[in-house]
Amino acid sequence: MGVGTRILTVEDDERIRTAVRLALEDEGWQVEEADNGEDALNTFTAAPTDVVLIDIMLPGIDGFEVCRSIRRTSDVPIVMVTARADTHDVVAGLEAGADDYLTKPFAPKELSARIRALLRRARSADPAATHLQFGDLEVVPDEGVVRKAGEEVHLTKTEFRLLVELASSPGRVFSREVLLERVWGYGYFGDGRLVDVHIRRLRTKVESDPANPRHVVTVRGLGYKLQT
Amino acid sequence: MTATFALGALLFTALFAVATLGITRQVLLTQREDSALQVAFTNAGRVQRQLTPEAAVNEILANLSTTEGSRPLIRVGEDDVQSINVEDFGPDDIPDELLALVEDGRTGHMLVTIRGEPNLVIGIPLVGSVQAEYFEAVSLAETQNTLETLQVILFVGAGTIILLAGVLGWWASRRALAPLSEASEAAEAIAGGRLDTRIDAQADRDLASLAASFNEMAGALESRIERDARFASEVSHELRSPLMTLTASVEVLENNRDDLPERAQTALDLLADDLERFKQLVEDLLEISRFDAGAAQLALDEVLIVEFVGQAVGFLVPGNVPVDVEPVLAGAIVSIDKRRLMQVLSNLLDNAEKYGGGVSRVAILPGRDDHHLRIAVEDNGDGVPADERAVIFDRFSRGSAGGRRGADTGVGLGLSLVAEHVQLHGGEVWVEDGVAGGARFVIELPRESARALEHA
Numbered sequence: 308m309g310v311g312t313r314i315l316t317v318e319d320d321e322r323i324r325t326a327v328r329l330a331l332e333d334e335g336w337q338v339e340e341a342d343n344g345e346d347a348l349n350t351f352t353a354a355p356t357d358v359v360l361i362d363i364m365l366p367g368i369d370g371f372e373v374c375r376s377i378r379r380t381s382d383v384p385i386v387m388v389t390a391r392a393d394t395h396d397v398v399a400g401l402e403a404g405a406d407d408y409l410t411k412p413f414a415p416k417e418l419s420a421r422i423r424a425l426l427r428r429a430r431s432a433d434p435a436a437t438h439l440q441f442g443d444l445e446v447v448p449d450e451g452v453v454r455k456a457g458e459e460v461h462l463t464k465t466e467f468r469l470l471v472e473l474a475s476s477p478g479r480v481f482s483r484e485v486l487l488e489r490v491w492g493y494g495y496f497g498d499g500r501l502v503d504v505h506i507r508r509l510r511t512k513v514e515s516d517p518a519n520p521r522h523v524v525t526v527r528g529l530g531y532k533l534q535t
Numbered sequence: 536m537t538a539t540f541a542l543g544a545l546l547f548t549a550l551f552a553v554a555t556l557g558i559t560r561q562v563l564l565t566q567r568e569d570s571a572l573q574v575a576f577t578n579a580g581r582v583q584r585q586l587t588p589e590a591a592v593n594e595i596l597a598n599l600s601t602t603e604g605s606r607p608l609i610r611v612g613e614d615d616v617q618s619i620n621v622e623d624f625g626p627d628d629i630p631d632e633l634l635a636l637v638e639d640g641r642t643g644h645m646l647v648t649i650r651g652e653p654n655l656v657i658g659i660p661l662v663g664s665v666q667a668e669y670f671e672a673v674s675l676a677e678t679q680n681t682l683e684t685l686q687v688i689l690f691v692g693a694g695t696i697i698l699l700a701g702v703l704g705w706w707a708s709r710r711a712l713a714p715l716s717e718a719s720e721a722a723e724a725i726a727g728g729r730l731d732t733r734i735d736a737q738a739d740r741d742l743a744s745l746a747a748s749f750n751e752m753a754g755a756l757e758s759r760i761e762r763d764a765r766f767a768s769e770v771s772h773e774l775r776s777p778l779m780t781l782t783a784s785v786e787v788l789e790n791n792r793d794d795l796p797e798r799a800q801t802a803l804d805l806l807a808d809d810l811e812r813f814k815q816l817v818e819d820l821l822e823i824s825r826f827d828a829g830a831a832q833l834a835l836d837e838v839l840i841v842e843f844v845g846q847a848v849g850f851l852v853p854g855n856v857p858v859d860v861e862p863v864l865a866g867a868i869v870s871i872d873k874r875r876l877m878q879v880l881s882n883l884l885d886n887a888e889k890y891g892g893g894v895s896r897v898a899i900l901p902g903r904d905d906h907h908l909r910i911a912v913e914d915n916g917d918g919v920p921a922d923e924r925a926v927i928f929d930r931f932s933r934g935s936a937g938g939r940r941g942a943d944t945g946v947g948l949g950l951s952l953v954a955e956h957v958q959l960h961g962g963e964v965w966v967e968d969g970v971a972g973g974a975r976f977v978i979e980l981p982r983e984s985a986r987a988l989e990h991a
Contacts, residue, residue, distance in 0.1 A: 320776050326783035333790040390772055391821070412779035412814060415786050495846040496877055499836065528837050528868075 313356040314422065315339045317347040317373060318388070319365055327360075330415030336422070344368025348376055355381060358422050361405070362388040363396055371403040378404035382463040384425035386418065401504035406465040407491060408498075424492030425465060439474045441522050442535045444513055446474045455513055465490065466509050469502075473523065473533035482530040506531055544700030548693035556686055563678050571655055571673040572644065574602055579659040579669040582609060586665050592617040604674035611667040624649065624672040633658045637668045652676045714742045718749055728829060730757040764828030771821035778817065781810055819948040822878075823930070826955045833872045833959055840869045841899060844910060847880045848897050852888070859898040864908055867899075869982055875956040879964075882949040883912040883976050891916035891974055902979050907962075911977045913969035924966050928954040953978070 341347035363370035387400035387408040445454040487497035510517040606624040637658035644657040653675040724732040891914025931947035962980040969975035
C-alpha cells in the first residue's frame with residue numbers, strides 16, 4: 308500500500324494544502340487537491356481516488372455536503388477534518404458519511420495511520436467462516452458482500468468491516484474499545500462516537516426497523532453484539 | 536422589619552389607650568362629681584330648712600330625694616348622728632380631714648373607699664336653727680365599672696391592633712422585601728457564574744426600574760463575558776490554520792532531517808518542541824474559554840475506573856508505573872467524561888514527570904464516603920510548599936518551584952484545567968504530601984453514575 312494510492316485533499320487554505328501534500332507525499336501517497344467543494348466533486352467524479360480528506364469549513368458547498376454527495380455514489384474511505392473534537396461537527400460529519408475524523412492541527416503521520424487503518428481489508432477471525440447467516444442477513448466476508456433477504460446491501464468499507472468484526476463471534480459482546488481497535492486501529496482512548504454513529508448507520512441499512520434492531524443490538528453499558 | 540412594625544403599633548396603641556382611659560376617666564368622674572355635688576347641695580339646703588330642734592331627723596332623711604347610690608347622713612353635734620343605714624354609710628366612714636373641714640364651717644368632698652367600693656363623700660356645714668353637718672356618700676362603683684369595662688375594651692383592642700400590625704408588618708415587609716431578596720439571590724447567582732439569571736418584572740414603579748437596571752447590568756455583563764470567551768475561542772481557532780501548516784511543514788523537515796546540517800537540525804528540534812507546546816497552549820486556551828463561556832458540558836460514559844486509569848497511565852507514562860488499587864474498588868464503575876479525565880491524568884502525570892522527578896505511584900483509593908473515590912498521583916520531587924497548595928491550581932500559576940524548572944517554562948494552564956475538569960464532574964482536587972515525601976495530587980470524584988449520556 309502507499310505507492311499508487313491516491314488521496315484527494317479538500318482544503319481551501321492553500322498553505323495548509325501544500326504543507327499537507329508535501330508531508331503525505333513523504334509518506335508515499337499520491338495527492339490530488341481541491342480548494343472548494345464543487346472542484347472536489349468534479350475531481351472525484353472524473354477520477355475517483357482511494358481516500359478523501361475533507362475540511363468541514365469550506366466556502367460554498369460545505370464539507371458535510373461534499374461528503375454526502377460522494378457517499379451517494381461511492382464507498383470510498385472519507386476522513387473529515389474538524390475544528391474541534393467536542394462539537395457536534397464530529398457527529399454531523401460521521402452521519403454525513405465520514406469514516407473517521409481528525410482535528411486541526413493534526414500530524415500528517417497520524418493521518419497516514421488513519422488512512423492505512425481505513426484501507427485494511429475486512430478480515431474474518433475464522434477463515435472457514437466464508438458465509439455467515441443471521442436470520443435474513445447474510446455476510447460473505449471474502450466477497451465483501453452483505454445480503455438482506457437475498458438482496459445486496461451497499462455498505463461502506465468501514466461499515467462492512469464493523470459488521471464482519473461483529474459477525475466473527477456471533478452473540479459475543481464487543482466493547483467500543485475493542486471495536487475501535489479492530490476496525491479503526493485506535494486504542495482504548497479512541498472516540499466512542501465513531502462506533503456509535505457507524506452502528507447507527509449500519510442499522511439503517513441492515514435492519515428492517517432500525518429503531519428496534521434485531522441483529523445489531525446494544526448491550527447497555529457493555530457494547531454491541533450481532534445476533535440472529 | 537416585622538418587629539419594628541409591631542413595636543411601633545405597640546407604642547402607638549398603648550399611648551392611645553392610656554390617653555383615652557385617662558381622659559374618659561377625668562370626664563366621667565367630673566361629671567359624676569358635679570351632679571353629686573349639685574344633689575348634695577340641694578339636699579343640704581332642704582335639710583337646713585327643715586331642721587329645727589324639735590324636728591325628727593329621721594323623717595327629714597327619709598324625705599330626701601336621693602339618687603341611686605347616694606346615702607345621706609346628718610350629724611347634729613358629736614353624738615347625734617342619723618343615717619338611713621349606718622351599715623352603708625356611718626360616721627366612721629367620714630374621713631377625719633373632711634370632718635374637721637366641715638366642722639370648721641367649710642364644704643368639702645373626698646374620694647373614699649367604703650366597704651371596698653369607691654365613694655365620693657361630700658360634707659356641707661348647715662347653718663340654721665340647729666348647728667349640724669350634712670354628709671352624703673355617693674357611690675362611684677358604677678362609674679368605676681364603666682371605666683373598667685372601657686379599660687378592658689381598650690386593652691383588648693390595643694392587643695388586637697398590635698397583633699394585626701405585626702401580621703401586616705410581616706406581610707408588608709415580605710412583599711416589600713421580596714423583590715430585594717430576589718435581586719440579592721440573582722446577584723449571587725450571577726457571581727456564581729449563572730450569567731443568564733434575570734429578575735422578574737416588578738409591578739411597583741420604583742422596583743420596576745431597579746429590576747430593569749439590574750437586568751440591563753446582568754445582560755451587559757453576560758454579553759461582555761461571552762464576548763471575551765468568544766474572542767479567546769476565535770483566536771484559538773484562527774491559530775489552528777497556521778499551526779496546521781507549521782505542523783505539516785515541520786513534519787516534512789523532520790522526514791528529511793538527515794539531509795540538514797547539524798545546526799539546522801538543532802533549530803528544527805527547537806522548532807518542533809515549541810510547536811508542540813504552542814499547540815498544547817492553544818488547546819488549553821480553547822478549553823478554558825469554553826469553561827469561561829459556560830459552554831463546557833460533560834459527555835459521560837460508565838467506565839471501570841481501574842481499567843481506565845491503568846490504560847491511561849500505560850498510554851501516557853513510559854516505563855512501568857504501578858497503579859495501586861484498593862481491593863474494594865477493583866470493580867468500581869464510575870460515570871466520567873473520558874476525554875476530560877484523560878486530560879486530567881495527562882496533566883497530572885506530565886506535571887509529575889516534568890517537575891516532580893517522575894511519577895512514583897498512582898493509586899485508586901476510597902473517598903470520604905462510599906459515594907466518592909480518589910485517584911492519587913505521587914511523584915519523587917520535593918513536594919509543594921503549604922502556602923502554594925491553594926494557588927497552584929490558578930491559571931498561569933507556577934509557584935516558586937517554577938523558578939527551579941530551568942529552561943522548561945511550562946505553560947501554567949494545565950493544573951487550572953485539571954481543577955476545571957474535576958469540578959465539572961462534581962469532584963475536588965488538591966495537593967498534599969505523598970507517602971514517600973514527594974507531592975501527591977489527589978482528585979476525588981463522585982461515584983454516582985449520572986447516566987446523563989446514553990450511547991446509541
